[in-house]
Amino acid sequence: MKTSIFAAGFCAVATLAAAETPVLTVYTYDSFVSDWGPGPAVEKAFEEECGCDLQFVGTGDGAALLARLKLEGKRTPADIALGLDTNLMATAEESGLFAPLPEPRPALDLPVEWNNAFFQPFDWGYFAFVYDKTKVTSPPKSFRELAESDLRIVIQDPRSSTPGLGLLLWVKAAYGDEAGGIWEGLSDNIVTVTKGWSEAYGMFLEGEADMVLSYTTSPAYHLIAEKDDTKAAALFEEGHYMQIEVAGKIAGTDQPELADRFLAFMASDRFQSIIPTTNWMYPAKIPSGGLPDGFETLIRPAKALLLSPKEAGEIRDEALAEWLAALSR
Amino acid sequence: MAGRTQPLGAIRWLGSGAAALVLALVPGTLAAVFLRAESTGAITASDWAAIRFTLIQAALSAAISVVLAVPLARALARRSFAGRRFLIALMGAPFILPVIVAVLGLLAIFGRNGLLNAALGALGLPAISIYGLPGVLLAHVFFNLPLATRLLLQGWAAIPAEHFRLASSLGFTPRHIFRWLELPMLRATLPGAFMVIFLICLTSFAVVLALGGGPRATTIELAIYQAFRFEFDLGKAAKLAALQFLVGAIAAAIALRFGRNALFGSGLDRTIERHDATGRITMLADAAIIITAAGFLLTPLLAIAVSGLQGIFALPATVWHSVMRSLLVALGATALTLALSLPLALLIATSRAHTPAISAVEAIGYLSLAASPLVIGTGLFIILFPLADPVALALPLTALVNAIMSLPFALRVLTPAIRDAEAAFGPLADSLGLFGRDRLRLFLLPRIRAPIGFTAGLAAALSMGDLGVIALFSAPGSATLPLQIYRLRAAYRVEDAAAAALLLLILSFALFWLFDKGGRTNART
Structure with a gap:
């Protein structure tokens, strides 16, 4: 005292x-x-x-x-x-x-x-799904492949989390009017949706899911700070949202x-x-x-996706409605 | 005989002051948010869905918690064994854990990759998934079963030992005892316990989302969050918070109507000699119940301990600094909780007529349970910003809000204890001419030492574990331990975060244990 x-x-x-x-x-x-x-x-x-x-x-x-x-x-x-x-x-x-x-x-x-x-x-940074190379040997190369796989993912809620909103806009930027269908396809892969990035990433590390929405740079932490090279980000053909x-x-x-x-x-x-x-x-x-x-070990997406601030502002309510409709079923 | 109507004089003013402070901090902050709003969005269909889901999950969580608490509290009330008190205290630990820690602890046991599924797999059985409503209920029962058990244990302890002795000499069977002694007590106690847990689950949000499996598990609190940060719509946030209050108020009114306030004892400190429960089968049944409950509540804690043990001695110095800050906040919050709850409880319990004014004061004491922490924090910010720098006041504000959040539990413990003491010895104190300060010092306070210790322990532990409003006002170098755990996690430092979580668990429990024990030492009960 x-x-x-x-x-x-x-x-x-x-x-x-x-x-x-x-x-x-x-x-x-x-x-x-x-x-x-x-x-x-x-x-x-x-x-x-x-x-x-x-x-x-x-x-x-x-x-x-x-x-x-x-x-x-x-x-x-x-x-x-x-x-x-x-x-x-x-x-x-x-x-x-x-x-x-x-x-x-x-x-x-x-x-x-x-x-x-x-x-x-x-x-x-680029948003990406991060996985453990020792557990997932052939990672999906697109949202469609992910939706068709039986891989389990954790994502963040766009209403309470910045990466969650990023994922919402990623799907929307890549698929436009088909975004709702992509979400319906993904719904059985989603273990759960968390309030923020920390909860989701923690659950992934505890083995609750095969993949987690994070950044292409996340594996760099494990590699540089923990000398652990088992984590990687999956490269998606449709490009990665920034x-x-x-x-x-x-x-x-x-x-x-x-x-x-x-x-x-x-x-x-x-x-x-x-x-x-x-x-x-x-x-x-x-x-x-x-x-x-x-x-230098990190994946470099060939295509960077980004909506302009104006587009993002206009489109996000619609994208959220699609997301809610697809996942609330 | 003016003293008869006002045995404690000045306490009434202090109690009214405490009630006014709660009003300023709870509905006051809501009003501040509402007044600051520029535009107000309408409540949409998805908001109504959120309200419906909130009601369902809160009602089910509360019902399951209290129903399971009945056999557990009964078993604990009529058995004595070494370490019983320690076990009861330890089983209360889930209640004070930060959300992210508790969720990861639960998942280590019940998750897809948890121990339970590993065991099922080894036995060749299919895996279970808890995500969805089952996960939400599991987590809420994990948090609240200990609280329900404690509230019911108080009920059991309040049945005078003489009644059991009389029952045994009259040759009552266990069924008779249940019918004539335990059932009336449960009828009086259960609605109150149900209400408290219902209100706690009403504002739950991060747990519900994480284990709820998706946006189906949207609660009102998440809708408030969305209005604040997705839509930047203060008016809608305030509207939803008001709705949340309304739901809470209706639940409280129903519970108070059905549950008369039983004469609880401060209890817990003795097992009652029960001649009806000496049979081998009831003994085995009780043992099975206690072991199952302990397994359910303690294995996730054990998982937290195991994952944190390795890193605990290598924690960075800044984590230890936040430990000091958290201890100061917890002690401050404890002092404030007592300063607010004692006068309020005295005001409520010593009023000889149950006037509408007293009922209102009692209801005010429970208000904070239905309050949105986000709205309180934002409202406080709006009120303080023109006057002072809220960031500079981050730690005192955290202590204050934590104290307000502990108040309902404090009242639940103190009010019945004071009523009890007044009912048993009030007339004697009257005839001895003990009024005002002397009555408090010589008669009441010594009689309620144990509940005061329990209240202080609960407030300290709750404050220690609560992220609270600090997250809204944080400056570098002011992080409390729960905030530091979030920061470690945000920086990928999962091992340090696990170690810090174990440290938090140990400290919260130690604070609780010390205060609770301090209250019981030399207590004249």
């Missing part, structure tokens, strides 16, 4: 001393700020060069982050929002809370064209220059080289040192 009082006092003094240094407040999702996410290393690296205090605030996931910003409205203390994805961008832009990006915008290494005035990508994670500058920020500097830093080698082994995603710009060893 004594130490915590001491610590509280110490923090108060430290806050007073820091009153001179400008503070940059970055809202992001919870796993970004966790001790195992990119947050701590990014904070250290940026503070070394900005002469400022970078403060992260974590809130749930990307959708929770946007809900929080909309709740706070123009009075939000955030200077930067980091961690939205393309599926949330339309709503985010409509909110009027974001300022245009500073020019010139940095060049990036994305598999698709990027030309958005408000949001700058910091990492990206998740591009972006950051934007809050229009009402009281630190506009610092926010611009952070956005520039986000495309730098220092920031981008932290991403692959903390967020387990592809960096938006390949750092000069290249990708970490092990990433």
Whole structure:
């Protein structure tokens, strides 16, 4: 107890001393700020060069982050929002809370064209079904093959999970009007639908399912951090839907220059080289040192699927209705 | 004789204050969300389907839990064996586990790849799948059977030992004893236990979805979640939360109508000499019931222990920091729970006339059971945001919300104990002129020490295991242990997460055990 009082006092003094240094407040999702996410290393690296205090605030996931910003409205203390994805961008832009990006915008290494005035990508990944090579010897090569197989999968609910929504849009982008039929075919393969990614991935690791909806980069974690090369992602012929994670500058920020500097830093080698082994995603710009060893073993889809923010916004209610109808039978 | 109507004076004001705080935090936050809403979507057909499914699963979960609790509580009430108290306490552990931990523990036994299916496979029998309504019910019974058993054990302990002695000297058979002693007690106790569990299951969501096998298992809470984060529609979220309240209120009203408040004892601390149950067959039956229930409730815990054991000494330092934070939050929540529940319980239990006002206060105490945690968190945020930085207050707010969530259980334990004490010794205290603070200090508090300890233990353990509102306001360096478990899982660190889950289980149980034991030591009962 004594130490915590001491610590509280110490923090108060430290806050007073820091009153001179400008503070940059970055809202992001919870796993970004966790001790195992990119947050701590990014904070250290940026503070070394900005002469400022970078403060992260974590809130749930990307959708929770946007809900929080909309709740706070123009009075939000955030200077930067980091961690939205393309599926949330339309709503985010409509909110009027974001300022245009500073020019010139940095060049990036994305598999698709990027030309958005408000949001700058910091990492990206492909959704994929991950399996255990020792248990599944001939993985399906498409949603149709998956539906015809007797493989069992766990997926996430699009209403409560970002990857869940990604899968919904993946099927819709690949199959359009036939999406409902694909879901009907998949319904007997689905063991269950979880609230979030963690539950689903945990159930897969416990052997409850043969495959789980995750990312093509997931096997890299097992390979690099655990020296376990048994996990792989199945390559689908119809292409893989992308998740591009972006950051934007809050229009009402009281630190506009610092926010611009952070956005520039986000495309730098220092920031981008932290991403692959903390967020387990592809960096938006390949750092000069290249990708970490092990990433070359990952599957590279021939075709990247991505709906524009506008399309995604328009189509998702219909896609959700199809999903519900097919799986509620 | 002014003192007769108000034996505890100032307590009434404190109790009313506690009720007002609950009103501000539960319906108050709902109102805040509603007022902040810009547009409001209509309740759709799929929302009605969610409401229907919620009602069905909650009613079945509660019914199965209380029905199974009857033989279990009866067996535990009339048997004494070494480690009985420890077993009762340990069987309560599922109740306090974070959802993801409990689900994985259950699946280790009952899942597709679980022990049960391995055993069936070895015997050449077909595998079973629990996903769907059976999985939802299995999980809810796993969580709530211990609670139902505890509530019924209180009922059994409240039957005076003299009645059993009298029954035995009158030559009552077990059937007579059931008819004349146990049945009236069950009739009074079961509706209350049913109601509490029904309300708990009403707001359940992540478990229902994970084991429910798909969107058929959509509950109201998930629909609220969807309104918040898929549709960004605060108004609809508030509407659905209000509906959830309404359902809860109707259930509570029905339960209160059928269940009279029995004179529960604080109980549990003694087995009653039962001459009717000494037969060999009843003894074997009781043993079988206790062993089966213990197997059902403890094997998933054992699975959690086994998977966490390896990593527990290698946990990163930051996990230990979150342990400290969680302990502080749990202790804070415990103090707050007692500060709120004692005055409320005293207000309810010492009112000599059962006025509508008192019934209302009693109902307010149970409100938080039917509340949506997401709505409380968001409402709190809306209320606090213009005044202070909610992120800076993350830990105190978590403690406060945890305390409000423990309040219904605290009231369920404390109110009957105080009523009991007042019924037995109140007139004596009156004739001795013990009123106000002296009555509390010299007579009531010493008599209800054991239930206070039990309440404190329950509040501490519940708070320790609850993710609560911290997930909405988290800043780096403020993670509690449950949040840290989620973060470890989100970072693929499954082994560390399993170890942290075991740590959480041990700490929650230790807190519960210490408080519960502290309450019983030298208790003058």
